[in-house]
Amino acid sequence: MxxxxxxxxxxxxxxxxxxxxxxxxTMFYNAREFLTKQRKHARLFRETxxxxxxxxxxxxxxxxxxxxxxxxxxxxxxxxxxxxxxxxMVTLETWKPLRGCLESAAYGYYIHLNxxxxxxxxxxxxxxxxEREIGYEFSFSRICREWxxxxxxxxxxxAVELYHEAIQRGAHFNQLGFRSNLTKLNFATRRGKFNxxxxxxxxxxxxxxxxxxxxxxxxxxFDLVFAxxxxxxxxxxxxxxxxxxxxxxxxxx
Numbered sequence: 697m698x699x700x701x702x703x704x705x706x707x708x709x710x711x712x713x714x715x716x717x718x719x720x721x722t723m724f725y726n727a728r729e730f731l732t733k734q735r736k737h738a739r740l741f742r743e744t745x746x747x748x749x750x751x752x753x754x755x756x757x758x759x760x761x762x763x764x765x766x767x768x769x770x771x772x773x774x775x776x777x778x779x780x781x782x783x784x785m786v787t788l789e790t791w792k793p794l795r796g797c798l799e800s801a802a803y804g805y806y807i808h809l810n811x812x813x814x815x816x817x818x819x820x821x822x823x824x825x826x827e828r829e830i831g832y833e834f835s836f837s838r839i840c841r842e843w844x845x846x847x848x849x850x851x852x853x854x855a856v857e858l859y860h861e862a863i864q865r866g867a868h869f870n871q872l873g874f875r876s877n878l879t880k881l882n883f884a885t886r887r888g889k890f891n892x893x894x895x896x897x898x899x900x901x902x903x904x905x906x907x908x909x910x911x912x913x914x915x916x917x918f919d920l921v922f923a924x925x926x927x928x929x930x931x932x933x934x935x936x937x938x939x940x941x942x943x944x945x946x947x948x949x
Contacts, residue, residue: 723784730783744911748772754926763814767804771797775911782907787899791866794910801914802839808921
């Protein structure tokens with residue numbers, strides 16, 4: 697793998713006369729190269745998105761009033777945002793929607809077990825007291841520890857691990873004070889040339905894998921909620937996705 701990190705260009709300006717257009721062009725170029733050149737990762741990115749879509753469509757036709765379905769839609773949206781950012785090499789910003797994806801899955805699981813808490817969650821912003829109480833009740837770590845962990849302890853432990861890692865690597869706003877997504881690193885592989893925005897080769901490979909792991913884990917949590925409602929084929933695809941992610945290379949592309 698050949699790399700070139702000596703560029704003095706601070707903000708990407710791929711084929712553009714202004715910085716904003718250049719930044720967007722760079723993201724688009726990277727995402728296109730990823731989808732056409734990084735075939736193993738791109739295939740799994742697509743498969744994860746397609747499973748979210750298949751589950752949502754199946755439930756929309758049969759259980760459109762399901763409260764947990766609301767959170768599944770939120771998780772799907774967050775995953776798609778993270779997948780695009782990761783494919784576009786925007787490593788720092790990828791972690792925020794990944795955190796949101798995990799939170800939405802946890803909230804959906806909690807509302808599935810406690811449907812009477814749907815209304816309080818909706819009205820949590822009416823008073824400061826309600827906001828504090830719901831904030832504690834819907835704590836991600838608390839839901840994993842007291843609810844998900846009772847039935848699926850290994851899954852709960854993994855969810856908390858990924859959640860805390862997302863916070864440490866960029867999902868917490870404090871991270872923006874130490875890193876910038878306006879730096880640029882050019883690097884080339886036998887599968888294409890990329891312009892990394894706010895990262896390096898190792899962070900790109902890592903964000904690709906973690907995007908898939910978070911998306912898959914969120915689907916597993918929703919499978920606990922909807923396994924008796926959606927097609928068994930969807931559960932089967934979730935299981936096969938896990939095996940495919942495990943086979944991904946962890947080193948060079």
